[in-house]
Amino acid sequence: MIQLLNPDxxxxxxxxxxxxESEEIALQIAEKITGITSRLNIPYIFKGSYRKANRSKGSSFTGIGDEKALKILAKVKSEFGVPTVTDIHESHEAAMAAEYVDVLQIPAFLCRQTDLLIAAAKTGKVVNVKKGQFLSAGSMIHAVDKIKESGNDQVILTDRGNTFGYxxxxxxxxxxxxMRAFGVPVVMDCTHSLQQPNQASGVTGxxxxxxxxxxxAAxxxxxxxxxxxxxxxPKCAKSDGANMLHLDLLEDLLVKLVRIRDAVR
Structure with a gap:
């Protein structure tokens, strides 16, 4: 597995x-975050979806083109020397995305899709599975087992909250x-867990x-x-701007979190 935890x-x-959204914005974000994480000794994986499949409205932004977006992810990796992660939505996407990124992410709504999990596992890449909003933490052992039984023990689980009402x-x-008891790294999705989905407007809050x-807390x-x-x-972001963190606020947040990590250790 790629190096996730540093010696400290x-x-x-x-x-x-x-x-x-564009090469310019992706490189701007990557440059800012790699600088921060380097100073704070935080292992970093650049995240960006090459295409968004789960949208409320048919007119919602889905992407700039698969190959174009994947090549931008590859450029981020080559220019900044950091691993990258992107979502896949169907089994046939796994091999294509794996040519460009280091981690394949399974969206929460798709975490039970056996063929998708197996296809991701068989690429040999790290597979990050987001826990379905509709599932208990304990039930995610089955996603882990599907991947490991396919010959890949590089699994990450990510919690992104549980559905509460509509x-x-x-x-x-x-x-x-x-989930950590399954012997895999566990991640907290701090932004999607604060979504307010299913708004009548068709735009997630x-x-x-x-x-x-x-x-x-995580x-x-x-x-x-x-x-x-x-x-x-975030106000001008083409996807999920309502729950994203402003880039200028990231460093201060990470400084506080490093202190908390030191305290609990």
Whole structure:
């Protein structure tokens, strides 16, 4: 597996824009975050979706073109020397995306899709599976087993909250130690867990003012990593801007989280 924990035992970070919007924005974000994480000794994986498949409205932004976006992810890796992660949605996408990135991410709504998990596993890449909003932490052992039984033991699990009513999510922090007991790294998705989905407008809402709260609690209970979507101008982001962290706020947050990690260790 790619190096996720540094010798000091710090948490790792998966962060970047929700979707690859342009080369300029992707490189801007990557440059900023690699500088911060280098100073703070935080292992970093650049995140960006080459295509968004799960959208509320048919007119919602889905991407700039698969190959174009994947090549931008590859450029981020080559220019900044960091691993990259992107989502896949169907089995046939696994081999294509694996040519460009280091980690294949399975979206939460698709975490039970056996063929998708197996296809991702067979690429030999690290597979990050997001826990379904509709599943208990304990049930994620089956996703882990599907990947490992396919000959790949490079698995990460990511919690992104649980459905609460029709238009909200809550985080059950008991799930972090429960999933860590499976012997895999566990990540807290600090931005998607604050979404307010299924709005009548067709545009997902969010509570980004609580990102720090979610992140602090996750580190306190032992999360191995954090997932944070960030953008230099969330209001103008083409996807999930309502729950993203402003890029200018990231360093201050990470400084606080490193202190918490040191305290709980």
């Amino acid at each position: 035992g710090n948490f790792f970070l998966m962060a970047g824009p929700c979707a690859i 238009q909200d999510l809550i985080v059950d922090y008991r799930g972090i130690p429960e 969010g509570k980004p003012e609580l990102i720090e709260t979610i992140a602090k 580190i306190a209970v032992g999360a191995d990593g954090l997932f944070i979507e960030t953008h230099p101008d």
